[in-house]
Amino acid sequence: MVSKSQIKFIKNLQQKKYRTEHKLFVVEGVKTVKELVKANIKPYAIYTTSSTVLEDENFKSELISTADLKKISALKTPNNILAVFHQPKEKEITPNNWVVAVDDVRDPGNLGTIIRLCDWFGITNLFCSNHTVDCYNPKTLQATMGSLARVNIVYGDLEAFLKSTKMPVYGAFMDGKNVYKESFTAENGVLVMGNEANGVSVTIENLVTKKISIPQFGAKTTESLNVATATAILLNEIRRGA
């Protein structure tokens, strides 16, 4: 049985301002819930319609009716399970590894893919400008899964961060230096990726010390690569060595 006030509380968490206020977020679906629990993201409350859904897992869940799940779910067809998790605490960024910084990435799927890429390539810190989409947006979570637990995601003033860092600042531009000619020998650095429509903003561009580009092999009419696929290629370039 889910009380009226619980229903309201959980529904409110569909909005970013409540998620930020309570430092919580909501996940639906067995696979992602299991992934997050396994990755040591702390559950706040877990609701299931069948006790067998999570039988192998070592945590408490509350059995509720399908009708109640419908009331708290954001999905048209709820998925047997809904969990509320504590947001992992933001940690200070240490300059002993590469950092990916996104300048107002707006598409939740793109941000989710970038988080998963950071995890794959062992990038432990992701800096998001204040106008970047919320990493606890359901569509972001769908793309990140457990990666959320292994990447430290910090929101803040990107300009101030870049001004304060001593690391070299790389940025992806259409007119930068051919990335194949760049040897990423530094043990650390910041890779700045821009917004989907406008790229890196002028203020941030002025703080980039090394502009890089991915060479284009097809017709020059192709407008640009999607920000998530460009991040994939550049992180691969950084990690593969010269």
Next chain:
Amino acid sequence: MVSKSQIKFIKNLQQKKYRTEHKLFVVEGVKTVKELVKANIKPYAIYTTSSTVLEDENFKSELISTADLKKISALKTPNNILAVFHQPKEKEITPNNWVVAVDDVRDPGNLGTIIRLCDWFGITNLFCSNHTVDCYNPKTLQATMGSLARVNIVYGDLEAFLKSTKMPVYGAFMDGKNVYKESFTAENGVLVMGNEANGVSVTIENLVTKKISIPQFGAKTTESLNVATATAILLNEIRRGA
């Protein structure tokens, strides 16, 4: 004024079977329509609610009311313009360049991103297994834009295609050879990318002559890369040279 039979005809094109039968597809939104016209995709009919929408373009459009646009649109909030285009003809695949082959990719956004990547990296042929999502799906079109005109997309029996080709067949696997150690010296080849959930199917795996993998740098718990980002990295590896 759009007639009842026209409305029915256009609405039917939201379904793959009608698109395939009539060799037509529907696009909404000024940017994509302009891109496709510019890329020489042949329009069948263009409907706009304002004659200024496409004033710079060199083709005929039919002026209709907002109410009529609503009747033919698949969107909740129609975008001032809807166009029906002829599907480009499938051309035979010639072995003078690399070919990307997808084995049952199901997500329309992933297929769209892969088409755009082919265009960026100068891959002129994309082979789609018969159960791959339709490349004229609206969500695919949203991700491809003009690239659709520059990449020859062929649907067919992937097993038969791989059996008949004389090109080396590479495939992306979790347990393949480190792609950084592979030197892509051949001037042609096929790169096979698998389905989102199951990867490359067993039948197709047996026809792959070189299994390759993208090294993982983070925690080994990261399950896999998304098929579109993996394609981005592998095409970059093929094109960058050793």
